[in-house]
Amino acid sequence: MTVTPGWYMALAAVLFVIGVGGMLLRRNALVMFMSVELMLNAVNLTFVAAGRELGVVEGQLAVLFVMVVAAAEVVVGLAIIVAVFRRRKTASVDELSGLKG
C-alpha cells in the first residue's frame, strides 16, 4: 500500500476544515489568527503534494511565496492585536463592537 499524493491532499482538506471551524467557533483573536495559520499550512501541504504528483518544482516555489505572505500577515496582524489590546484591554472579538451603530 503506497501513499499517493491524494492522501496528503485529503489530510490537508481535513486540516483546512478544522482551521475553518476554529475561525468560526472561537472568539479569542489570537486563536482565530492561529486558525488562519493552520489553513495556510494545509494549503501549503496541498501545493507540495500536487507538485510531486506533476513532477514539477513550482509547487514548492508557491509554498515559499505563501510563507512570505503569511509572515507579513503575522507581523501586521499581531501588531494590530497588541494595539487593540493596549487600548481596550481585551482580545475577544465579541467585545470589539465599536462599529455597531
Added chain:
Amino acid sequence: MVELALFIIFAIAAIFGAISMVWARNPVYSAMGLMLTMFSIAIFYVSNGAHFIAAVQVIIYAGAVMTLFLFVIMLIGVDKAETRTENLPLQRPAALALMVLFGAGVLIAGRSAWVTGITPAGSVPVDGSIEQIGTKLFNEWLLPFEVTALLLIIAAAGAIALAFFRDEEAQR
C-alpha cells in the same frame, strides 16, 4: 512502507494538534497544538521530497512565527479565563453546518481531476534540492521574488507605525 507508517503516525499527530488548538481554553496550549501540527507538516514535506521547504517550515513557522505568537500571548496575559458564552444565537450550529458543507464540497471536488495541461508524471518524487529551487526562483520567478521583498519591508514598516502612533495618541 516507511512512508505509510510515517503518514499514519504524523497524520494522527497533525489532526490531534489541530483539534487541540481549536479546543484548548488556554491560548498557550493552542500554540503548542499548532506547533505539533506544523512539525508534522514538515515531516510530510520531507516524505514528499521537499527537503528545503521542510527546513524552511521548521525555521520560519515552528520557530519564528510560533515564538512571535507566544510572545504576544505572554504580553496580553494568559491567566484570563475565557468565557465560552456565545452572543450570537445561531453562530455555533451555523458554523458546524458550514464546516460539514465545506468538507463535503472539498470531498466532492477532490473526486474529479482538475489538473489540465501538463500530463501527470506519476508519483515521481521531485528532487527538491536548493539548486533546483534556486534556478527556478531566480530565473522564471524573479519579479515575484523581488515583490515579496517589498512586501516584507512594507509589513515591517507597518508594524513599527502601529506601535508608534499608539504612543503619540496616548501623550495627547
